[in-house]
Amino acid sequence: MRVLHLLSQRPDSTGSGTMLQAILTESEKFGHENMVVAGIQEGYLPVFPGLSHLRTRFVTFGGGDLPFPIPGMSDVMPYPSMRFSDLTDRQLSSYRDVFKTAVLKAAARFRPDIIHSNHLWLVTSLARRILPGIPMVATCHGTDLRQMHTCPRFRQEVVSGCSGLDGVFALFSRQAEEIRQVYGIPAGRIHVTGAGFRSGLFVPGEKKTDIPTIVYGGKLSRAKGVPWMLRAFASVTDLPWTLFLAGGGTGPERTECIDLAGRLGNRAVIAGSLRQEDFAAALSGANMFILPSLYEGLPLVLPEALASGCLCLATDLPGVRDILKMAGTDWLRLIPCPPLEGADTIAPGYESKFVGDIAAKLREALTDIFHRPPSAESYRELAERLKNSTWQAVFQRMEKVYFTLAASESR
Template structure:
């Protein structure tokens, strides 16, 4: 089968980029032929796995037989429009684009998509995010089946930028299939877009078993050193990072022995606030910046606890990756997170209640202190119980969960939908 994968932002960064690369790899392993259209900065160096580099490197590593890129800052006079308002690289926001910029965006991606379809002749288009580029693909190619992966950030934009939501709604409703991360997200898609539930398949998200794993039974203790807590993601308020840093400051102020490792980047005032708070912890907070998947796996294997205090997520890949590396999880009680992880023993995961939110991912001021306290309490409990004996059922429970969330398992569910839809359209 010839599959055209479409992503409106960088394919090597953020959860949707990791997911797209995984789909390319797994589709190739299953015997399919891949092409890719993506949005990147003007200076983006195309890696060998996406068709860049030397012919020998391409032959050894390339995941697709055709690739084409919209280059923001050259083809379009603004930075990559990120699906999150704070991205780990220079970006623009959907809410800031006027109608003429949206028209230019659609025209540029439209030309790129037409060229890709003409050159590659796909049997199905797999787009990412129920948003502008997916709607565009549906309108431009009514004769080709279009499926879309929902990553959660698209639902946030749909709620936050109604002017653009109205622009994409009708075409997004007409896609042939939607891949959701969880049952909770499936319900949101039904409610927001009015898409028939029979066209929405819960396929979840996955992790790379070749990169993430600890090679030993789940559990580690803190003998001989401080508790190492790891965060990986954008440095933004929507991810809960300032409250995490304040909670860690309280723990350190009470004499607890811990180090917070922080992976990720950001831009603007959110990023500056997070960096300032981290520097206030001196050597007890280590800013690693954006790291490769292999480096992230190394840090996860060295960590005791992985914490994700986010206010809005679909199903965060990093939680699966951290669990596979042997980390205990501390995460906010988001619907998708609770659906997947709440069945694990308390030794493996602690869920923290969310503050009340407005504008999708902004806590009410009067709830901020309680949220910080809840994070502090969860991390303090980890400090106090990390070296306690672990019940015998924890490792089997973790293994059973992870078996269903490898990228190979996720792709098998995706591939079944591909085959059904292409067969129905023949």
């Protein structure tokens, strides 16, 4: 089968890029031909490890095709970007025109049997409208739902195309219901496929318990809860720990995070953005992983950290709860989510409590690591629970939808 994949931003650095690369790898393993249309920065060429037969077509931002930065699905991206809400009408018109040309030329050249887009947003809607005769599915990553609330200006345009998708892949069951309500897509077209991890890469390694290593992996931003997490670490002075901060960011939010991390002295390592292989190595030797986000879809880093044998702390969010059902409370502890204003802003008066809640969970988890470290048997039990969350398992669920739609089209 020939599959054309669409992503309006960089095919790396974020969760959707990680998922795209994983799905491309599995798709090639299963004998499918693949082509990608994606957005990139001028002067940057993405790497697709191990994908020797992949065909690509890129829309370049910051020069080349479009003079402005990549509009990011998150308001803070780990590379230079702008917000969709800041696009002028002229920029939006150019954005549509350039992606329309790229998608049409890719489809004419590649002649796909199916199109698999990412994000229920502008480019997916556009592709559905201009190529109505090709079966099309799209993965919802959660940030698209957030944009539907924060950028109502685009809502009608997005729904006009996305409501006609042949299939949608949701990360978890509650998200599937939200997709049905927001986009008007019938429940029968929405499939909960989940998210995965690279089973050969994310594995437990040797873990030292005298000074536990705690990893954070994600954007250095307020939406990820990083400033309050760092303040919580600063309050846990009576227990040994080392914090390993992996991730990038831009602007004043990154500056705030770096400043707070610097105040932790030699107890914090600021690693910056890492390749998947380097991030996996960090998790392999770590004791704990923490993700204090204020908004998430289904965070890919949690299955990766669990597969690496890390005790995980994460904010009590719907997608995280789906992972909790699989991992169990021995391996995943929930941090109470503070009341929010909008999608990811802590309501006034609740910041100190959030810091205290994170610190309390840190102390609890560190105490368990000191006195009840995981056994070899508990690692084996966890691996068994995670077997349906590998990227191979996720892709096989997607592939069934591919074949069903292709068979319907051929009749």
